[in-house]
Amino acid sequence: MRLFRLAAVFAVAAAGLCVSASPSDAYTVYVSNEKGNSLTVIDSDTLQVLTTIPVGQRPRGIMLSKDDKTVLICASDSNTVQVLDVDTRQIVAELPSGPDPELLNIHPSGSPIYIANEDDNLLTVIDLNTKEVLAEISVGVEPEGVGVSPDGKTVVVTSETTNMAHFIDTETYEITDNVLVGTRPRFAEFTADGEQLWVTSEVAGTTTVIDAKTREIIKVIEFELPGVQQIYIQPVGVRVSRDRTKAFVALGPANHVAVIDAKTFEVEDYLLVGKRVWQLAFTPDQKLLFATNGNSNDVSVIDVPNLKVTKSIPTGVAPWGVTISRN
Amino acid sequence: MAAAWQCILAAGFLAVALVSPGPLLADDNGPPRTAKASEETALVSIGYLKQDVEEPIPLSRLNVKPDDLGIAGAKIALRDNNTTGQFTNQQFTLDIERVPVGGDAVAALQTLVQSGHRFVLVDAPAKTLLELADAVKGQDVLLFNVSAPEVSLRQEQCRANVLHTAPDLAMLADALGQYLVWKKWQRWLVVKGAYPEDRQYLEAVRRAAKRFGASIVEEREYESAPQARRSDTGQQLIQLQMPVFTQGAPSHDVLVVADRREIFGPYLPFRTWDPRPVAGTAGLKAMSWHPAHEQWGATQMQNRFQRFSGRFMQPLDHQAWIAVRAIGEAASRTGSAEYAPINAYIRGDKFDLAAFKGQKVTFREWDGQLRQPIIIAGTELPVSVSPQKGFLHEREEVDTLGIDAPESRCAFQ
Numbered sequence A: 001m002r003l004f005r006l007a008a009v010f011a012v013a014a015a016g017l018c019v020s021a022s023p024s025d026a027y028t029v030y031v032s033n034e035k036g037n038s039l040t041v042i043d044s045d046t047l048q049v050l051t052t053i054p055v056g057q058r059p060r061g062i063m064l065s066k067d068d069k070t071v072l073i074c075a076s077d078s079n080t081v082q083v084l085d086v087d088t089r090q091i092v093a094e095l096p097s098g099p100d101p102e103l104l105n106i107h108p109s110g111s112p113i114y115i116a117n118e119d120d121n122l123l124t125v126i127d128l129n130t131k132e133v134l135a136e137i138s139v140g141v142e143p144e145g146v147g148v149s150p151d152g153k154t155v156v157v158t159s160e161t162t163n164m165a166h167f168i169d170t171e172t173y174e175i176t177d178n179v180l181v182g183t184r185p186r187f188a189e190f191t192a193d194g195e196q197l198w199v200t201s202e203v204a205g206t207t208t209v210i211d212a213k214t215r216e217i218i219k220v221i222e223f224e225l226p227g228v229q230q231i232y233i234q235p236v237g238v239r240v241s242r243d244r245t246k247a248f249v250a251l252g253p254a255n256h257v258a259v260i261d262a263k264t265f266e267v268e269d270y271l272l273v274g275k276r277v278w279q280l281a282f283t284p285d286q287k288l289l290f291a292t293n294g295n296s297n298d299v300s301v302i303d304v305p306n307l308k309v310t311k312s313i314p315t316g317v318a319p320w321g322v323t324i325s326r327n
Numbered sequence B: 001m002a003a004a005w006q007c008i009l010a011a012g013f014l015a016v017a018l019v020s021p022g023p024l025l026a027d028d029n030g031p032p033r034t035a036k037a038s039e040e041t042a043l044v045s046i047g048y049l050k051q052d053v054e055e056p057i058p059l060s061r062l063n064v065k066p067d068d069l070g071i072a073g074a075k076i077a078l079r080d081n082n083t084t085g086q087f088t089n090q091q092f093t094l095d096i097e098r099v100p101v102g103g104d105a106v107a108a109l110q111t112l113v114q115s116g117h118r119f120v121l122v123d124a125p126a127k128t129l130l131e132l133a134d135a136v137k138g139q140d141v142l143l144f145n146v147s148a149p150e151v152s153l154r155q156e157q158c159r160a161n162v163l164h165t166a167p168d169l170a171m172l173a174d175a176l177g178q179y180l181v182w183k184k185w186q187r188w189l190v191v192k193g194a195y196p197e198d199r200q201y202l203e204a205v206r207r208a209a210k211r212f213g214a215s216i217v218e219e220r221e222y223e224s225a226p227q228a229r230r231s232d233t234g235q236q237l238i239q240l241q242m243p244v245f246t247q248g249a250p251s252h253d254v255l256v257v258a259d260r261r262e263i264f265g266p267y268l269p270f271r272t273w274d275p276r277p278v279a280g281t282a283g284l285k286a287m288s289w290h291p292a293h294e295q296w297g298a299t300q301m302q303n304r305f306q307r308f309s310g311r312f313m314q315p316l317d318h319q320a321w322i323a324v325r326a327i328g329e330a331a332s333r334t335g336s337a338e339y340a341p342i343n344a345y346i347r348g349d350k351f352d353l354a355a356f357k358g359q360k361v362t363f364r365e366w367d368g369q370l371r372q373p374i375i376i377a378g379t380e381l382p383v384s385v386s387p388q389k390g391f392l393h394e395r396e397e398v399d400t401l402g403i404d405a406p407e408s409r410c411a412f413q
Helices: A001-019 B004-020 B071-088 B105-114 B124-135 B169-182 B196-212 B234-245 B298-309 B315-334 B339-347
Strands: A028-031 A038-043 A048-055 A059-064 A070-076 A080-085 A090-095 A101-106 A112-118 A122-126 A133-138 A141-147 A154-159 A164-169 A175-180 A185-190 A196-201 A206-211 A217-223 A238-240 A244-252 A256-261 A267-272 A277-282 A288-293 A298-303 A308-314 A319-325 B042-051 B090-099 B119-123 B142-145 B161-166 B187-192 B217-223 B255-257 B276-282 B285-287 B374-377 B382-386
Touching: A028 A059, A028 A288, A038 A059, A038 A185, A048 B374, A059 A101, A070 A101, A080 A154, A090 A256, A101 A141, A112 A141, A112 A154, A122 A141, A133 B090, A133 B217, A141 A196, A141 B124, A154 A175, A154 A196, A164 A185, A175 A238, A175 B071, A196 A238, A217 B187, A238 A277, A244 A277, A267 A308, A288 A319, A298 B285, A308 B234, B004 B276, B042 B105, B042 B315, B071 B090, B071 B315, B090 B105, B090 B315, B105 B124, B119 B315, B169 B196, B169 B255, B169 B285, B169 B374, B169 B382, B187 B196, B196 B217, B196 B255, B255 B285, B298 B315, B315 B339
Parallel strands: A059 A319, A141 A185, B042 B090, B042 B119, B119 B142, B142 B161, B187 B217, B187 B255, B255 B276
Antiparallel strands: A028 A038, A028 A319, A038 A048, A059 A070, A070 A080, A080 A090, A101 A112, A112 A122, A122 A133, A141 A154, A154 A164, A164 A175, A185 A196, A196 A206, A206 A217, A238 A244, A244 A256, A256 A267, A277 A288, A288 A298, A298 A308, B285 B374, B374 B382
């Protein structure tokens, strides 16, 4: 640990010396390669791979810290959450996540972070500054998706075998509501206005929209793709645009991203991407959407205003998660 | 190895103790909003009936059956159900009746039924399963066949009060056959044992060959009587026997063995006259679960199971896990602990279960068989999962495995 602290000092020093010369609309895209044990770093402007960074074993869920200075990486088989300094591109810390972390999310204030431990039916809460475990909350079997409300008052974790979205009070760490959703819920995304929670169900093949206040189900969205058998429609990643006009759902082995009118919940289009499309991330200006394709080892770039897939960029082996920096 | 597992187990208990979720229990939260559970915790009693049978010692000591085979799978599913039950005010119990060789299985089932068990997992030979099903015919009792693979139980002998989580021999042979044909290993030399159960598997292999365009170049029977597993120099003898036994066969791509008692099959790989892969009941096998299967979230299942039982998860464990989870899923979805709604939900079109197989698993309405992808595996690693690409079906590709609706001869009694 001491070594990491030392590295962190160097990292800060190095960052001080660096001067970023990239234009304002160029963002940095980080993709975790589950089998490659690495992150692929992509420039969102040139759409070129900048570098590949070796990380821990089986990196899956990744997320930039709120200050964009570090990437938090669930290194599932290393049983830790690694902290990558984006300037030095070195791992500078490892957080006591508990076993097999898969997905995480961050409180709007920048800390704490919430980590789903699939093996232990726990949601682990860690102070990002002190790196101390603040709480371990017992939830349903195989917790996975973690959503945090924009006001920071509620964290939601989905449990894949219990098939629920558990609403947890971030002050008391108590579960206040349990909402049954479709089988194998994978991902939970609050809308930017905090009014809705979108939950994808991989095995049921549906996406459930929940009223974040009443915790009642508003809509269960179903998908239908000509030529694709229903069982292969397996929703995983979901993102809702900031103005809540469009939602995008990655359909796994159906190899398409569904485009949904987020007001009427009608599915408007299906965009063909790579094989087994998994997670999604917008660029900060929401002009581009990146989709990870686990079985074709690439990411698809979607032009959001025109709803077109414009490019496919090769990554490491089995890309899983994606997060995009403001700079 | 044992010490390491104990260590992990202890750590698990410690973790549970540390987080002991007093304020998070369902009682303190009131009923969940969507599960419609009452304030009282509702009890679902599940039975597990295991009929012990006399079996030969496996040729490999690696394959000696653990004493809790199947039972451990049911127990961990029970724990999964009860974790969910915290949030739905439902509690599940599992009571095990073990019937000794020659014991009265029907009496054991009656004991379970009289003490309120409406859902009973059965690990018993086909004949016993039928006796059990007939003994509780017309009662509010649902049996889950977790082990018997006989096709007849899903065809002319099918019973309305039985659902099958064990794949049948036709599904297993079809799954393997699809993979062999996908590999373009279409010429099969079939080597068969002399027992009735070998004939059943043989029929499934012949059917698979016919369905998927393979040809059986010869069927050759292994006639020697079973021998003691070990002798001090036995391997030398086998090394001479097996090449001779497989000598002079017509050209073939793969040797398919039908030897369910494992009297000689496991001796075939690497000892055949022609250098050909071995598949069937030995070598490359079709199965519902493999201890090294790690796709589709299975890693978590394997980890949980190993921590819980201190051994690897085997097919029978997974088949029992599915049965108990099906009951739990139906109870949580219907908000009921009663027989009728749970039974109806499991059989209905809303039911689906995530079973780490890459797609939902459901029960076929025409014969009560669980439709599920089948793993094709060698000893150490899975090789593939069937159905294979290109074997098409009008509704669900997984229904290319086993007896499809148009071929079904099941008229539920």
